[in-house]
Amino acid sequence: MAIAVDAYAPFATGAGANATEEMWRRFMRHMLSPGVIPGAGQELQVYADSSGLQVKVRPGEVWLRGHWGEVTEEKVLALVPNGSGLQRLDRVVIRADFQADLIELDVHTGTPGVTTPPPVTQDSGRWEVSLAVITVAPGAVSIAPGDVTDDRIYATAYGGVHPVAANGSRPTTGLPTGAWGWGDNALQTWDQTGAVGAAGARRPGL
Numbered sequence: 001m002a003i004a005v006d007a008y009a010p011f012a013t014g015a016g017a018n019a020t021e022e023m024w025r026r027f028m029r030h031m032l033s034p035g036v037i038p039g040a041g042q043e044l045q046v047y048a049d050s051s052g053l054q055v056k057v058r059p060g061e062v063w064l065r066g067h068w069g070e071v072t073e074e075k076v077l078a079l080v081p082n083g084s085g086l087q088r089l090d091r092v093v094i095r096a097d098f099q100a101d102l103i104e105l106d107v108h109t110g111t112p113g114v115t116t117p118p119p120v121t122q123d124s125g126r127w128e129v130s131l132a133v134i135t136v137a138p139g140a141v142s143i144a145p146g147d148v149t150d151d152r153i154y155a156t157a158y159g160g161v162h163p164v165a166a167n168g169s170r171p172t173t174g175l176p177t178g179a180w181g182w183g184d185n186a187l188q189t190w191d192q193t194g195a196v197g198a199a200g201a202r203r204p205g206l
Contacts, residue, residue: 025098028066034129035155036094037061044071044152046092046132048143053079055092055134055143057105063155064096065127069103077107079136079143084112088136091117091151093128107134129153 009019009027036044037060044060057075061068082088089110096103106128108118120128133149 021098021101025066031066032063032155032157034064034127035062035153036129036131037063038154041071043154044094044131046134046148046150048134048145048148050142050144052142053081053136053140055079055107055132055148057092057131062094062103062129064094064103064129067096067103069094069096071105075105077105079107079134080109082112082136082138082140085138086112087138088112089114089117090134090136091120091130092132092134093120093130095121095126095128097126099125105131110136112138 004015007023007026008016009023011017040061041059043058044062045058046055047058048055055077057071057077059071059074061070077092079090091108091110092105093108094103094105108120110117117133120130122128130151130153132151134143135147135149136143137147
């Protein structure tokens, strides 16, 4: 005798018709890993042009735990002044807020003198991926192009290969455990910080 599984969706009638937002995230998260969608617009590139204490985000699209977002016009993100006398590292993120029901860009302000930027938040209430790390000098009144470090993570099919950022660097946070990426002209395993596990290791079937 056939026995129904415990949860299923979406269907037009029956138990499978009650597909909630939380259920949608549960099954759609298996479609792609969270990150910037490759080839869409200018891939949410963050840059600075010394025009003020700010950075700019170019158009692009993102996939975050089953939620899609698009930036169609360039956005400007203001940074908090650094009057501490010590260098500071800020992090630019794009976030799906499951409680506020929106996707937004934001800047996590770092702690002066600390050599690592603030972490991303990835929990049941919100899911963030990093786009860039910004170096804010003491007393800075503007952000130069060289103060921006690309930290984008690209969405891929689960089990697929994560590309490096446009500048050739590996992402530094937010990768799924045991991610595969292309770096140093070899297929590598990366941990959640982008550090190389087994350099040159080859995923089965590739």
